[in-house]
Amino acid sequence: MKYGESAFDILYLLFAVAAGIYLIAKSKTKVGKALGIATLILGLGDSFHLVPRVLNYFIDGDFSVALGVGKLITSITMTLFYVVLFYVWIVKYKDKYNVALSVTITALALLRVVLCAFPQNGWFENSNNLTWSILRNVPFVILGAIICYLFFKKRKEDKYLSPVWICTLLSFAFYIPVAVGASFVPMLGMLMLPKTICYIIMVVCFIREAVNEGDEVEKG
Secondary structure, three states: OHHHHHHHHHHHHHHHHHHHHHHHHHOOOHHHHHHHHHHHHHHHHHHHHHHHHHHHHHOOOOOHHHHHHHHHHHHHHHHHHHHHHHHHHHHHHOOOOOHHHHHHHHHHHHHHHHHHHOHHHOHHHOOOOHHHHHHHHHHHHHHHHHHHHHHHHOOOOOOOOOOHHHHHHHHHHHHHHHHHHOOOOHHHHHHHHHHHHHHHHHHHHHHHHHHHHHHHHHHO
């Protein structure tokens, strides 16, 4: 199991980071570059958690601090990922700028980061305080739900980004049981595999969208 999971994690990280760099370098539109930034945030952020996890399988030693801090960094970068997706939604669909919605997204992201910063989370001990796990994930889940709804509304307007809403919904459906119950039922951690697959599908959608937009710019 450790070999299969480790290989999957490494290939995922390499794919996400490479795709992010490619999109930022090659995209000719704001949407394409923003999708590249989102992808790079996703890959680099997850690396802080997944690399120590892989090393822990093969190297004798105490990786508690590295794993805990990695989870903290990933918690923050995943929040930024969805904030960037909100920016993509605004620029892509050119909806009327909604101040209340923007303030809500910003407030939820900041609240999530602040809650993650509290020492009661036990990051440095790689512990899992159930109360604080729930607290820090409430604004994150609400943020994800809003992003999911926004892309759901536009699902018929763009064939390349149309799967984003369902990938977001499924990723949270897989993530919530892990965040809440993995410390009590370790097998729940296996749900991170389909969660990661959801993000891989998202990145593929990002690449297709950026390539399509680039082709339209050249034709224009």
